[in-house]
Amino acid sequence: MNPPDLKNIRIFQKLGNVDTKSMAACDQLLLVLPKKPSVKHFKQLPQGKKLQQILRASAPGSTPALRSRLSNQKQTLVVAGLLTKDSSAFEQLTLGRQLVQAACSEKAGSLGISVIGFADDEQATIFNNILAATLAAAFQLPTFKTKPAKAVIKSVRLLGVAAKLDTSRTEAEAKGNNLARWLTTMPPNKMDAVDYADLAKTLAKSHAWSYTRFDVKALQELGAGAFLAVAQGNDNDSASIVRIRYRPGNKNATADLGLVGKGIIFDTGGTNLKPFQSMLDMHGDMQGSAVALGTLLAISELQLPIAVDCWLALTENRTGPNAYKSQDVVTAANGKTIQTVHTDAEGRMALADALVLASRDKPALLFDYATLTGTCVSAITTHYSGVFTNRVDLHPWLKRTGQNCGERVWPFPIGEEFMHALKSDTADFMQCSPKGAGDHILAASFLSEFVENDTPWVHMDLSAGDNEGGLGHVASKFTGFGVRYTMSVILDEDLFKATD
Numbered sequence: 001m002n003p004p005d006l007k008n009i010r011i012f013q014k015l016g017n018v019d020t021k022s023m024a025a026c027d028q029l030l031l032v033l034p035k036k037p038s039v040k041h042f043k044q045l046p047q048g049k050k051l052q053q054i055l056r057a058s059a060p061g062s063t064p065a066l067r068s069r070l071s072n073q074k075q076t077l078v079v080a081g082l083l084t085k086d087s088s089a090f091e092q093l094t095l096g097r098q099l100v101q102a103a104c105s106e107k108a109g110s111l112g113i114s115v116i117g118f119a120d121d122e123q124a125t126i127f128n129n130i131l132a133a134t135l136a137a138a139f140q141l142p143t144f145k146t147k148p149a150k151a152v153i154k155s156v157r158l159l160g161v162a163a164k165l166d167t168s169r170t171e172a173e174a175k176g177n178n179l180a181r182w183l184t185t186m187p188p189n190k191m192d193a194v195d196y197a198d199l200a201k202t203l204a205k206s207h208a209w210s211y212t213r214f215d216v217k218a219l220q221e222l223g224a225g226a227f228l229a230v231a232q233g234n235d236n237d238s239a240s241i242v243r244i245r246y247r248p249g250n251k252n253a254t255a256d257l258g259l260v261g262k263g264i265i266f267d268t269g270g271t272n273l274k275p276f277q278s279m280l281d282m283h284g285d286m287q288g289s290a291v292a293l294g295t296l297l298a299i300s301e302l303q304l305p306i307a308v309d310c311w312l313a314l315t316e317n318r319t320g321p322n323a324y325k326s327q328d329v330v331t332a333a334n335g336k337t338i339q340t341v342h343t344d345a346e347g348r349m350a351l352a353d354a355l356v357l358a359s360r361d362k363p364a365l366l367f368d369y370a371t372l373t374g375t376c377v378s379a380i381t382t383h384y385s386g387v388f389t390n391r392v393d394l395h396p397w398l399k400r401t402g403q404n405c406g407e408r409v410w411p412f413p414i415g416e417e418f419m420h421a422l423k424s425d426t427a428d429f430m431q432c433s434p435k436g437a438g439d440h441i442l443a444a445s446f447l448s449e450f451v452e453n454d455t456p457w458v459h460m461d462l463s464a465g466d467n468e469g470g471l472g473h474v475a476s477k478f479t480g481f482g483v484r485y486t487m488s489v490i491l492d493e494d495l496f497k498a499t500d
């Protein structure tokens with residue numbers, strides 16, 4: 001199975017003033033201005049006086065703050081948004097999404113972006129954040145319609161940039177996020193666990209990553225009984241754990257970073273079957289693995305000098321005569337025994353063995369991503385994702401990273417005291433508590449039992465992976481949340497210092 005076309009649209013830059021000619025090349029213009037724009041700001045724009053008058057007449061507080069057509073050949077549609085001087089990354093990304101949606105709902109083509117009235121470094125950040133929204137909107141998610149209906153953005157022009165902008169990071173993150181959303185959106189009958197593994201293999205080949213697929217037989221030999229308990233419900237042996245290695249330098253280097261993702265291709269709940277509404281979007285239950293793979297792609301696109309291992313735990317969670325059930329006892333790859341309670345808590349079973357395998361290689365930092373629990377959504381909504389770690393000192397660092405990059409997270413406690421709720425009479429511990437309170441905390445505490453070698457580890461429960469109407473720069477329901485976050489961990493924070 002082939003990956004999607006991940007090539008971004010063409011990006012043009014025009015330094016200096018915004019002139020009539022460059023504006024005339026745009027079908028739409030996204031204009032970002034300070035909260036109270038002055039005459040001076042509008043003077044920097046062709047037909048600025050007219051735009052200022054329209055803004056004055058527009059309802060205050062609305063987005064877009066103004067909407068108008070220029071009198072030029074293309075009748076360029078201008079939509080403007082206002083930002084305070086100290087706006088957050090999340091606010092900038094959200095404005096980007098809203099402006100792109102307002103501008104491109106009917107027609108698209110060549111889209112201009114102009115940011116006026118900010119200091120040079122702030123202007124550069126805003127440009128990149130609005131560009132991030134544009135690249136997300138320009139990407140075609142899987143569609144099987146006989147007549148594609150969507151307007152397509154063909155190119156983007158950054159007008160009036162103070163100095164040549166470096167957009168390479170935004171472009172790499174867009175590719176990673178777009179891949180993650182594409183995989184998550186794929187209908188479950190169009191991409192099964194084997195297709196997914198094949199697609200990862202194709203990507204690995206074209207990016208010179210090394211690829212290993214641990215199939216059911218190999219996992220039996222590794223004693224990965226927790227993962228296999230979930231996989232045994234499949235009526236074929238499509239399940240596998242895939243390991244992909246990115247080694248820009250020494251091929252034998254141990255990983256600086258391990259990325260592990262939950263890849264439940266479709267989650268019926270298993271023997272404890274989900275009801276209709278809860279099962280409806282369960283093709284998205286592999287988003288964690290898609291985020292791990294998307295992050296690896298972004299790292300590789302930027303050729304970052306770090307060694308990365310990416311682990312994808314791929315299976316379905318099905319019903320059937322062979323499916324696992326409550327009160328089974330299974331043994332994970334690290335020898336720990338688990339009393340199963342609820343077959344719909346399959347994510348932590350699949351991840352347990354993937355974490356054992358990933359942490360055995362002693363990466364400097366291990367991240368896992370999973371659409372894991374409903375209680376995480378109840379606790380912090382779908383606007384934030386939950387984070388959990390075996391290094392409590394990382395909490396402020398994790399939060400700050402989210403604020404800086406616009407994919408916001410909130411830390412929760414884990415540990416020994418919560419394991420009491422998982423006390424079992426027949427095994428080392430239960431898979432989950434029959435009571436269900438604080439399941440996100442119990443799930444993360446459970447997972448920590450499978451992190452070997454005291455590896456510094458962060459678990460992200462992707463409550464923000466599925467947000468109706470989009471989130472931040474992304475307009476689709478599946479948000480690919482986590483790619484941008486992890487890139488910020490690597491590039492904006494000193495990853496290795498933090499975990500010393």
Ligand SMILES: [Zn+2]
Pocket residue numbers: 267269317343344345346347
């Ligand atoms: Zn489930």
